[in-house]
């Protein structure tokens with residue numbers, strides 16, 4: 001068995017290469033999804049990183065954006081905006097009042113937004129997932145149980161689990177004040193200067209038994225943003241200690257100092273990490289080996305396997321997974337000496 005720690009773009013792109021006849025078979029994989037990015041929007045719990053893996057596994061993912069359902073309509077979203085505009089209601093992220101942030105469903109703490117003029121685009125089919133998820137939570141299921149039910153509905157071959165059944169909210173502290181990661185990224189496009197990143201609730205949250213179990217297998221940290229995609233998972237008590245005890249291979253989301261996409265560089269600088277492969281290595285002291293791009297000349301203090309790490313479809317992903325497998329095998333057998 002192999003465990004992948006996943007955000008919503010880089011690691012799902014790597015999962016494209018899972019192949020029953022390849023170096024990693026989907027039936028042997030557990031994916032631990034980040035939930036720090038989750039928000040409650042208009043009363044519905046949206047889990048963007050978990051959903052990308054669900055839609056990817058169900059073969060319905062919009063592969064241009066790496067979020068949402070391909071070809072989805074936005075009838076409800078458009079109508080929410082029309083109504084708000086007609087009523088003179090401001091759009092933009094509309095946080096619920098402070099006292100409402102810790103009321104109601106525990107899982108949604110510190111990231112509750114009004115659905116008025118919905119600031120994140122939620123497609124109609126996408127919304128059906130959030131409605132089902134939230135309703136099942138209200139029926140008494142844990143997020144882990146609900147995720148397994150949804151995985152069944154989408155026909156996933158991998159075991160997909162959220163990192164925790166407790167609330168953890170990624171709050172980006174910026175020069176303009178604190179804001180949830182989705183306000184920072186979706187509404188503000190990573191424009192405010194980052195001063196710090198907080199994983200609210202992480203100290204009191206626990207990784208689930210499924211996650212703890214998955215962390216006894218070899219672990220692949222995919223090419224995800226180390227601060228806001230992997231950071232919340234690492235912030236859970238016991239996770240870094242578990243990773244120190246098991247083989248861990250990291251695929252860099254950078255080529256040297258060049259990031260493939262997204263706000264990883266701004267966020268890394270904000271928390272005092274060098275925005276580069278070297279900074280990624282510093283963020284992961286428990287990592288045993290790294291898969292770096294052929295063009296990445298970073299010298300690391302730990303073993304490296306090089307390949308072309310651009311992930312543009314299943315062939316690329318299989319090649320990178322071959323390198324991951326090679327690195328894991330060499331870690332297991334001490335084959336670097």
Ligand code: GDP
Pocket residue numbers: 006007008009010011012013049223224225226229230251252253254259260261262264309310311312
């Ligand atoms: P998020 O939730 O969308 O931020 O998703 P992730 O954190 O999982 O993924 C974002 C990271 O994926 C970014 O830091 C990118 O640099 C990285 N990434 C995107 N495309 C590629 C690619 O083709 N190859 C590699 N190695 N990394 C990529």
